[in-house]
Amino acid sequence: MKRLNITLLTASLAVFSMSACAGHRHHGHHKAKVVRATPIYETARYPVDEQVCWDEQVWQRHHSSAVPTVAGAVIGGVVGNQVFRGDGRAFATVAGAAIGGVIGHEVAKNNHRRGAYPVTRTRCEVQRHWRTEQHITGWDVAYRYRGRVYHTWLPERPGKHILVNVSVNPAPYFPAR
Secondary structure, rough: OHHHHHHHHHHHHHHOOOHHHOOEEHHHHHEEEEEEEEEEEEEEEEEEEEEEEEEEEEEEEOOOOOOHHHHHHHHHHHHHHOOOOOOHHHHHHHHHHHHHHHHHHHHHHHHHHHHOEEEEEEEHHHHHHHEEEEEEEEEEEEEEEEOEEEEEEOOOOOOOOOEEEEEOOOOOOOOOO
16 A cells, blocks of 8 residues: 555656646757857047147348447437538538438348348147047857857857757647647
8 A cells, every 4th residue: 555655646746747847948058159250340430639840941030120220320420420510510410320320220121131041940730630440349150059050149259159048938739630
């Protein structure tokens, strides 16, 4: 009797456990072989401002000065004062100073025209260049599982194998007619 109870208990447990599994789906991880992994690129273009400097030769004139005009006026005034005597002496001094000032100014101006000299100046400007960079945004992966090839996108480069989720569901039951 005891043996019969154990046999019935074992048989009923086996039947109940099979019926309990029949309604559940089977999930699991399996390895699939990677057959191809192609990087997917994104191109970015951005501006880069760069200061560019160079040396440039320019002609510099002497700075104008009042010294030649004043010196000419003084010399002209002295000459006018020495040449004329009497009542016209004051007028001659003023006229000599005016004429001497004009002559001194013209002499200085002519010397400046001839007196230009080369000077090296550094000039700078900002130039904009465009740089282009490519970076990988993901991988287009082809993998083989049980004789069939599948495709997926992955954020990182895969190895020789990837893990795939496998889900087995029971097919709907249609009794034979």
